[in-house]
Amino acid sequence: MELVFATNNKHKISEITAILPKGFILKSLSDIGFSGDIPETNPTIKENASQKSHFIYDRYKTNVLAEDTGLEIEALNGAPGVYSARYAGEHCSFEDNVKKVLSEMEGKTNRNARFITIISLILFDNEYFFQGIVNGKIIDKKIGGGGFGYDPIFIPNRYNETYAQMSTELKNKISHRALATQKLIEFLKSRTI
Numbered sequence: 001m002e003l004v005f006a007t008n009n010k011h012k013i014s015e016i017t018a019i020l021p022k023g024f025i026l027k028s029l030s031d032i033g034f035s036g037d038i039p040e041t042n043p044t045i046k047e048n049a050s051q052k053s054h055f056i057y058d059r060y061k062t063n064v065l066a067e068d069t070g071l072e073i074e075a076l077n078g079a080p081g082v083y084s085a086r087y088a089g090e091h092c093s094f095e096d097n098v099k100k101v102l103s104e105m106e107g108k109t110n111r112n113a114r115f116i117t118i119i120s121l122i123l124f125d126n127e128y129f130f131q132g133i134v135n136g137k138i139i140d141k142k143i144g145g146g147g148f149g150y151d152p153i154f155i156p157n158r159y160n161e162t163y164a165q166m167s168t169e170l171k172n173k174i175s176h177r178a179l180a181t182q183k184l185i186e187f188l189k190s191r192t193i
Contacts, residue, residue, distance in 0.1 A: 002025045003065055004063065005028060006038055012177070015171075015172060015178070016181055021185060029056070038051075046068070046118045053120040054120075064122050066119070073101070074110050075111070084149070084150070113135075117179070119131075134157075134176040136154050137157075141153070142164070144165035144166075
């Protein structure tokens with residue numbers, strides 16, 4: 001089965017491609033000839049995921065999935081949240097975002113945080129949602145060279161290393177995106193298509 005993943009983020013495409021079982025072909029936006037930006041103008045992660053999948057579905061009439069992910073930090077009242085990708089400004093880098101979070105967390109004792117991913121799947125004109133949440137802590141400096149985004153400063157509960165220190169295989173089993181994707185895969189396997 002072919003699905004289009006409505007993202008320009010190559011890291012996300014790699015993560016989900018690594019998790020999908022045989023028989024599923026994940027196409028990128030460039031594979032379908034789309035090179036523009038997809039709007040993300042809603043106030044919640046779920047609404048942004050839905051907006052992105054509908055944006056592609058309405059134009060290409062193909063089965064599509066989109067996801068939105070946010071890092072929610074208790075001491076920052078849930079920030080960066082829906083603004084995680086552009087927390088340090090509209091055209092910021094991963095590094096800029098990490099620096100801003102570390103700066104805002106200086107002196108804070110409550111380090112609790114969570115990553116949340118919501119996937120919107122539009123399959124034959126019906127929309128379905130899948131959620132993955134991983135609770136953890138924000139550390140006070142970057143550790144590890146793997147992953148992307150906030151991975152070097154987030155340690156999931158029950159682990160002693162950041163996402164950026166973990167092997168790709170381990171992260172792809174336990175991450176918020178992996179949990180949401182596993183629910184998506186179980187759903188797709190249950191469908192008679």
